[in-house]
Amino acid sequence: MAWEVRKRGASAGYYYLCTRVPGKPHPVKRYYGRGDAAHLTAADVERRRRTDRAAREVVRAEAARTAEADGLAAELSEWAGVLAAAWMVCSGYKRHRGSWRRTTRG
């Protein structure tokens, strides 16, 4: 997606937009020329890029805010799972297709 300058023609170049078209295995490059349509499309693409960048920033900030707490929660959850499974095994249970079944009488 860019203004492409040709050997002959306007020095500002011509605007092309690459998009994925359903049913086609490769991106399709569409010509917009150098008129109003080209400037409008270029502005729209730039605006979309800015909002995408801002959204990624929001996502990154939200993840960073809870990163440490999330890591600790994951570790604690892992320990809880391991200890609970150890308790079940030692109580005479076995895991059968994801559920615990009693195999001995303790």
Added chain:
Amino acid sequence: MGKPKVGSRAWERALAADPHYVREVLKSLTDRAAGGDAGAARDMAELLDRHPHLRATVPALMALIERAEAAWVAVAAGRDEVARQAVAAEVAAMKAELLPPDAGVLDRVLAGALVVAHLAHANAALTAASPADHPTVQLTREKRLSSAQQRLFAALRNHRMIKGTKARGLRPPLKLFDAARTAAS
């Protein structure tokens, strides 16, 4: 002092003091025993007799619970001291309800995991409910909420399962749980 050379006795001693290593050993033994490996079940029962240094993991586990709770209280309350006190009081009330009078390490870990999962879920639900300008933000928040729901469900299932076996009077011979009770008290 540098890290011990891989494979040396000092390296083995350092591994045994690492809670992650202990957890993975226990997980591996449990998975094998749960699948019907009698040798693994026996090894688990004798775990602490053979490796008494594993008792050192228990204080580390208790510290992990405290750190995880404190981190989620801080996330939930932000910089508001009154909110922090309110969330801390809620956590204390939940734990008082979840922990039996003779709570051992397993009870403490399960209750801690449940409280932390509850706080993480509440935070994820609150964030997902707030308006998002971009579909990517909304999608990421929903994924986080879904993951928090799964963790809360797992914590509830573990707590309920162990409570059920205890109600039936089952007391497994794994000494880790006994050692933990003494260490935790």
